[in-house]
Amino acid sequence: MGMKCIGVDVGGTSVKIGLFEVTGTLIHKWEVPTRKEEGGKYIIEDVSNSILKVLEERGISLDEVEGVGMGVPGPVMPNGYVEVCVNLGWRDMYPEREMSERLHGLPVKSGNDANVAALGEMWQGGGKGYDDIVMVTLGTGVGGGVIIDQKIIAGKHGLAGEIGHMHIRDDETESCNCGGVGCVEQVASATGIAREARRKMAALDIPSVLREYGDNVTAKDVLDAAKAGDELACMVMEVVGRYLGLTLAHISMTTDPEVFVIGGGVSKAGPFLIDNIYKHYNKFTPISQNKSKILLATLGNDAGIYGAARLILD
Structure with missing residues (x-):
């Protein structure tokens, strides 16, 4: 036994x-x-x-x-x-x-x-085989975790890995539930993606399948529509990808993990989401071609x- x-x-x-x-x-x-x-x-x-x-x-x-x-x-x-x-x-x-x-x-x-x-995820999931990973969980909120040498880095105040509350967006006016303004969570969580879609629908008059859902639009609706080539949904995902790419670039320049592992409900969009993030991540990290890979989490809940x-x- x-x-x-x-x-x-x-x-x-x-x-x-x-x-x-x-x-x-x-x-x-x-x-x-x-x-x-x-x-x-x-x-x-x-x-x-x-x-x-x-x-x-x-x-x-x-x-x-x-x-x-x-x-x-x-x-x-x-x-x-x-x-x-x-x-x-x-x-x-x-x-x-x-x-x-x-x-x-x-x-x-x-x-x-x-x-x-x-x-x-490091032990038995998307980060298996790597000792240094940063996980970003895109769910109702945005969570994160930093693992170096197979150990959690919690930080001296328990704040390490609070990726969702990094400030990345200067033109944001609404407050995040953490009290900050312009957090990753406000644009890249499931809630944030839906809010971004509502904003775009209100601001632009281009036709979109998203308009059928109106204020009840979900992140899944946005991702499905973007995969199918809907122009408005693609614009929303361009914003999401840009800010996630920027976030990962900042983390790369700070801890330089072997891999990023992306999880949470939004990550069900799979390679479509990863490619979208890569495009912007690469643009923000021109310093080197030799850098962290971006992978999908595999353990789910x-x-x-x-x-x-x-x-x-x-």
Whole structure:
């Protein structure tokens, strides 16, 4: 019997849990609902109980488990302290300690969910075989994670990899939910792409299939239309590609990873999106032809549990 490890990905609506071989093979995955009431105080208890139950059902003793890794939606300090997790209601917590106590002293390590997803992609996903990757997750928001020498770079204040909140756009007037203006997230997230499309429809009178959707237009509508050659949608994606290319160029000049891995719902657009980013990324990095490649993430929604499990193996 090989040793096992467990990955926990705490989300706003559900907590995903995976049981792995330490070699990286996923044995079993399941979910428990995220109970946010009373400041999210039941989450750790629910997850711990669920883990103990699954281990018991599968006849796995705690001695066979290296430990549990956990991704949480907010900054995690190096000592495991979580000041605030807005989406969970957590404040002033040490979730690792609490979970370890409930799991009879099993080691527990935690990290920010986007950083942890990046680690998962490095271990068993789109970044497999590389030691230095930067992952950019294009979902409802834009997340990021920086991995150097197979380790998460969290930074001294937990802000490393907050790629979504880099300021890249000077002509933006609306505020981002972080309080800043002109963030990557405002133009390259699913929400941002849809907003860009609404703006273009209002500003220009060129015909477009997007007009059928009106204010309900989604990022997927935009990407599908752009792939089919719709002029307005292509203009939207030109803006998105330009700012993503610029963002990756800035990161290249700072950390120069081996590869960028692009994930999140928007990355389902596949090579069309990657080619669009490359065009602008290359334009902003004329200094060298020898630079980071841009690849697609492959683990989808499982990146978090893979990365969380990998956390505990260091």
